[in-house]
Amino acid sequence: MRFGIFYEHQLPRPWTEGLEQKLFQDALSQVELADKLGFDNVWEVEHHFLEEYSHSSAPEIFLAACSQRTKQIRLGHGIVLMPPGYNHPARVAERIATLDLVSNGRVEWGTGESSALLELGGYGVALADKRNAWLEAVEQCANMQAMDPYPGFDGQFFSMPTRNIVPKPVQKPHPPLWVACSNRETIKLAARLGIGALTFAFVDPAEAKQWVDDYYRIFKEECVPIGHAVNPNICMVSSFGLHQDADEARRRFQDGFRFFQFALGWHYGFGEQIPGRTDIWEKFQAASANMAPGAEGGTLAGAAAAEGGIGTPDQLRAHLRKFDDCGVDQVAFIQQGGRNKHEHICEALELFAGEVMGEFKAREAERVKKKAEELAPFVEAAMQRKKWMKPLADNEIPPVLALGRKIAEEAARKGETLPPSPRAAWREALEASERKGSKEKA
Numbered sequence: 001m002r003f004g005i006f007y008e009h010q011l012p013r014p015w016t017e018g019l020e021q022k023l024f025q026d027a028l029s030q031v032e033l034a035d036k037l038g039f040d041n042v043w044e045v046e047h048h049f050l051e052e053y054s055h056s057s058a059p060e061i062f063l064a065a066c067s068q069r070t071k072q073i074r075l076g077h078g079i080v081l082m083p084p085g086y087n088h089p090a091r092v093a094e095r096i097a098t099l100d101l102v103s104n105g106r107v108e109w110g111t112g113e114s115s116a117l118l119e120l121g122g123y124g125v126a127l128a129d130k131r132n133a134w135l136e137a138v139e140q141c142a143n144m145q146a147m148d149p150y151p152g153f154d155g156q157f158f159s160m161p162t163r164n165i166v167p168k169p170v171q172k173p174h175p176p177l178w179v180a181c182s183n184r185e186t187i188k189l190a191a192r193l194g195i196g197a198l199t200f201a202f203v204d205p206a207e208a209k210q211w212v213d214d215y216y217r218i219f220k221e222e223c224v225p226i227g228h229a230v231n232p233n234i235c236m237v238s239s240f241g242l243h244q245d246a247d248e249a250r251r252r253f254q255d256g257f258r259f260f261q262f263a264l265g266w267h268y269g270f271g272e273q274i275p276g277r278t279d280i281w282e283k284f285q286a287a288s289a290n291m292a293p294g295a296e297g298g299t300l301a302g303a304a305a306a307e308g309g310i311g312t313p314d315q316l317r318a319h320l321r322k323f324d325d326c327g328v329d330q331v332a333f334i335q336q337g338g339r340n341k342h343e344h345i346c347e348a349l350e351l352f353a354g355e356v357m358g359e360f361k362a363r364e365a366e367r368v369k370k371k372a373e374e375l376a377p378f379v380e381a382a383m384q385r386k387k388w389m390k391p392l393a394d395n396e397i398p399p400v401l402a403l404g405r406k407i408a409e410e411a412a413r414k415g416e417t418l419p420p421s422p423r424a425a426w427r428e429a430l431e432a433s434e435r436k437g438s439k440e441k442a
Contacts, residue, residue, distance in 0.1 A: 001324050001360045004041030004332035005034050005349070006078065006237055007062075008054040012259060012281035012339055020055060026342040028065055030335075033346055035070035037353035038361070041108065041235075042066060043078030043198070043332050048086075049118040051273070052280040053263035060095045067103035075103055078198055078332070079110035079180045082141070083133035084158040085125035086114075090165055092137075093144040097169040105170035110198050111138050112180035116267050118275075133157040135226070138177070142227040143389050146173035151392045162398055173228035178235070187211050187234075191218035194230035194382055198332075200237055202306040205322035208236060212327040220375075223382035230379055233329040238319070239309040240333030241340070242348040242356075246311045252344045253310045259284050259338030261306070281338075309333060313355040324360060 011023055031042050044062050047054035056062065063075045080092055100107040113130040114120060120127055136155050144150045149164035169175055178196035181187045190197040197215055212234055219232050241253025262284045267273065271280075308319040323331055335345050401409070404423050411418050418424075 001320065001328060002040035002330040002364065003352075003357060003360070004043050004076065004235065004330055005030065005039060005336075006043045006045075006332040006334050007056060007336055008045050008047070008260070008334075009056040009062075010053060010256075010260065010263065010337055011055050012052050012284075013279045014281075023055065024062065026345075027062070027336065028069060030342070030345055030349065031066045031073065032069040034349055035073040037349060038357060039073055039349075039353070041074045041076045041330065041332065043076040043108075043110070043235075045078055046081050046086075047114075047116070047119065048081075049122050049275065050116060050263075050267045051275070051278070053260075053267050060099060063107075064099055064102060067099065067106065072106075074106045074108055075099065076108035076178075077110045078108075079112035079178070081114055081119070082111045082137040083113060083125045083130050084137055085123045085133070086119075087137075089137045089141040089158060090144055090150075090160060090163070093141050093165045094167070096141075096175060097145060097165075097167045100169035100171055100175055101167055105175075107169070107171065107175040108178060108196075109175040110178040110180065110196075112198075118267065118273060129157070138179075139226050142174055142177065145169055146228040147389065147391060149392065149397060151389060161400075162392065176231040176233070177227045177229075178231065178233075184211055184214060187215050188218050191215045191232075192222050192224065193227075194219065194223045194225035194232070195227065196231040196233040196235065198235050202237070202239075205326055208323060208328060209326040216327070219382075220378040223378070224385045224387075225382055230382055232375055232379070234327075235330040235332055236323060236328050237332045237334055238323075239307050240316075240335045240348065240352075241310040241344075242313060242316060242351045244312060244351075246315065249311050249348075253335075253337075253340055253348070254307065255288075256336075256338030256340035257307060257310065257334060258288065260334055262287060284338075313351060316352070317356050317359065320356070320360065 007027055009023055009027065011020060034042065042063075044059040045054055045056045046059045048057050059077055059080070063077070066073075066075055077096075080096075081087060082089070082092065096107060096109050111134065113134045114125075115130075117127075119125075120130065125133065136157050140153050140155070140158075144165040145168065148168070149162055152160055152162040176196060178198045179186065179190050179193070181190055181197045181199045182201050187197050187199065191214070199211065203211065215234055216232070223230065239253070239257045241249050241257070243249035243252060259281070263280050265271070266280055266283070271278075309316055320331060335348060405427065408418060408424070
């Protein structure tokens with residue numbers, strides 16, 4: 001398997017001066033350390049207005065900063081909110097390509113919709129439309145990165161004329177494409193569309209096997225790619241917190257992970273937020289005092305599965321082997337949650353790299369090679385089923401007049417004389433060159 005670290009940039013109240021700055025600087029240091037230790041991915045969310053749970057509203061900036069501190073680790077959008085109310089598809093294409101260029105081709109392009117009313121309402125994205133808006137935007141954003149020029153589009157959720165979106169990414173035709181999945185139905189959708197599944201749900205290994213089996217069965221039988229390439233991969237998130245003493249690991253990391261779960265539930269499930277005033281950390285502490293053992297995971301077994309990444313190296317190794325046996329391609333660790341301390345996170349990352357990672361890394365190259373060989377005929381069949389956007393012939397590309405020329409031509413039609421300008425001189429020289437060229441061709 002591959003391994004990633006996952007960031008929401010959680011910041012429980014109370015907020016003191018400089019705390020947000022420290023949060024981001026600590027995270028950058030952790031990513032730099034993870035790169036040196038051999039971690040494969042860093043995943044960064046995009047969320048808006050979700051106080052305490054996630055202060056990551058501009059992931060492209062954080063990931064760009066990561067790109068300049070690291071050499072190998074891949075930079076994952078986990079995810080970009082794709083409905084055009086959040087981000088115009090052309091702006092996403094530009095940002096993804098630019099990040100790919102400054103990182104020398106290390107971007108993973110994760111996508112999603114959000115189901116938090118604070119985000120949806122804040123940007124005017126209709127709950128009923130968000131899935132179709134995501135589908136439209138993802139397909140067109142992939143076209144924008146791969147086509148020269150982009151032919152233009154008149155859709156339900158956005159429209160734009162013919163333009164060539166620049167720059168283009170290092171990874172052709174575009175970086176690996178993913179979608180956030182919180183249930184089996186979205187896993188199945190990811191397989192049908194030929195994109196990686198970022199599974200933000202805490203499932204036990206038995207359930208994980210069913211998700212993986214569903215994904216690859218559907219990919220082989222039904223895939224019609226939404227992008228210009230497929231990315232058959234499954235990444236599952238896990239709690240994380242290591243120490244040689246299991247009790248100390250729980251003391252350091254358990255509350256942070258449980259706050260992660262509580263704040264997630266607050267913003268997406270049962271909360272009532274008063275912007276700028278609600279104290280979610282205070283509510284978490286009050287709820288924790290009344291929580292029956294195991295209830296946070298639904299059952300004692302569910303709680304054990306959700307917190308299976310917190311413990312000793314041997315306990316985490318056993319936890320990961322179960323996902324490995326199921327065919328999971330990557331596990332992303334939630335190490336930054338609640339009030340987990342920076343120094344404890346760094347110690348845990350180093351302990352994992354020193355005592356656990358090697359076993360799984362040793363088999364990775366052979367696993368990837370064998371998987372690629374197995375899927376090759378299915379990938380070929382899937383690409384043949386795709387309906388491609390028709391590129392424009394050269395004579396079909398509409399010209400676009402510069403504003404100054406448009407003003408000049410409009411003035412000429414009205415019989416008006418504009419004051420001379422250097423731009424007019426350049427235009428006259430260009431026109432003279434074009435006339436000369438036409439005569440020479442004749």
